[in-house]
Amino acid sequence: MNLPEKYLTTMKDMLGNEFDEYLESFNDNRLYGLRVNTLKISATDFLKISPFRLKPIPWIENGFYFSENDKPAKHPFYFAGLYYIQEPSAMTPANVLPINEGDKVFDMCAAPGGKSTQLGAKLNRTGLLITNDISNTRAKALLKNVELAGIPNLMVLSEDPKKLIHYYNGFFDKVLIDAPCSGEGMFRKDSKLIKSWESNGPEFYHEIQKELLLIGADMLKPGGMMLYSTCTFSKVEDEQSIRYLLNNRPEFSIIDIKDYSGFSHGYEDTVEDTKMNFSKMVRIWPYKMSGEGHFVALLQKSVDRELINHLDSPALKAKLPAELIQFMEAVTYPINKDEIEIIDDHVYVIPKLAGNHKGLRMLRSGLLLGICKKNRFEPSQALAMAMKMDDYASSINMTISDPNVIKYLKGETIEIEEIKTAKPAGWQLICVDNFPLGWGKLSGTTLKNKYCASWRWM
Template identity: 50%
Template structure:
């Protein structure tokens, strides 16, 4: 791989004696990682059933390395939402942002959803997750991944950050910004990124990052935490952008990130007049850890610690009773949705988060959990609902083992035969983990797996 001479000069100045070790890392084998969805399965249980060799990522509690030949995206457990494929260093921002059930959380540059899925799991179905990406096409992938993970208390938006700020002023307890960047930390993994680096340079991204930070600070409540991350080594985009926001907003302070022995401290000396507390930031280098390059900074907005009530925490408003078409289906659920949290838009029925939000005038791709469609005298459950359920929360389940050929046939959209007769809507599972719905007539299961998700 031919690296740009200007980039090499900058890295030599940044790393000094470690520069050669960094260059040598390009000759090492790329690492692959997955992160377990602990809302569906514990790490201990996943280790027992995982069909390919894995090793723990030492600084991520639910992260694992796997071999590139394993092809985990082709296993039924992937389609059951048991794990997300993610480069190990990229797991770090969502892991190190302390999110608690009940928090209001914003993932501002969220697509394709690797970090949002972990934030949603941390919330445990309480509070609210607002996942936003300015790109509408990328936000569609974000929505799919959050649905695959079974997240329900979410709003998916596709807006420029400055358009969100007036709606969510001082609203969020936690904000994650995995900012657009020049991608220097990905050169080893994705050499194609070099072309963009040559075309745009660091200045382009630093300006964009600071605009995003300006909007995010307005949306962070006093006492809240903001985690800023990039996958670049550029001091201008890393410590430089953090120093910019510290100087502009004196109410922000840098907090320590939960340590790991491979982390390198931030480099305030790389920024003219840089605050010494920038050393609390974290740099990840591939010659020090088994992962690609990354940068993290955890910021706290000083002020009143107790969460204020805000106008954007509007009541969700809803229905007075369950729709007639939904009532019979609801009898099969172990939990009953509160009518006041339901929204019927056309034929589509949604379960909204208990925590409301002012979304008027914004591009909203999803509000809460799509339960299904209320058609004439019948209800058709959604793929999203299937992924939100577990085998104990729905009465009519049929489970196949991962080795059963019918699982792949189902994922391909084919009609399959069950071992015993059933009727109505059945939840098709693999080893008791839901995959989707089918309509049963005797032993015949008419496939209702979402066409856009099918096995290719």
């Protein structure tokens, strides 16, 4: 691999006699990982039904390596949201950040959504997850992934974080910043990043990271925790960025991350670094662990600052159309009717915790229940993914070997003779091995396919 001389010189200075081991790691095979979505199934139960050759990722409780020959993105369980495909080291930041049920959590640079789906699973349908990416294109991929994961208590934004500070100052219990970076830790995985590094190196990203860290710090409530991560090795983007934060927000301190054999620690090059406990930060090196390069720092804000109170949104208490009420009679999934808001015929359950969000560029506010159309209600794909099979009165459950599963995921109409007398006409929650995939509308033995067109099996 044609690595830049400037980069090699810096790495040799950092690694010393371990430099050759690092270079040798470029000859290793690429690693593939998936993380089980514990919002839908436990890791133990997933292993009982998994068709893949999985090996545990030792430091991620619900993470597994899979074989290059497996194709988990082409399996119905992927479309059921049972797992997220993610590079093993990239699972570390959201795994490390402690999340309590009921927390208000912010993922600042979230696309494509791997860390957000992990945070949402930890919240277990409680509290609030606000997930954001400044790129509208990337935020659309983020929206799909968090809805596929079945996360209902969320807001999906596409905003400049500088704007969000005016809405959420001192608001969040937890903040995750997986910062834009030069990507040195991913050179082995994606050699195209090397050319990008030559155009915009560590100093370029350091300026962005400094700004994001201060914004994240100010959005955190006293006593809250912030996780900063990069997929780069550069001290400029890692230790120097944290040093900048601590010098400008002295109410923050670095706290311990549960150790794992193979974790390396932050560099303490000065007395100041030692006083700031840089050794508590974690580095993942690809020649020491089975994953790509990563840097993780967990920080906490002291509690001796004035607490800023944020008013919750008032109860919306929208007048519900008769067709929506009729549909909801068949639903046992817990829906707070006081949190329902109807916007341009779209019906949402918007968490009151979200506060004032008017004026923000928003892709999704809460859980989209569906759309009211000319005296009828059409439930959404997002609602199906948030449900369990028993949350709706009438469902069609297919086995994983049923060819109709793939037909359904491709958007095809399905003829199902055996359910003619067993199921009433109308909406059906379509499932595979008890896990929802989406909706269909039954008429006789014909199932009209309502699977989301943009999600279809290609």
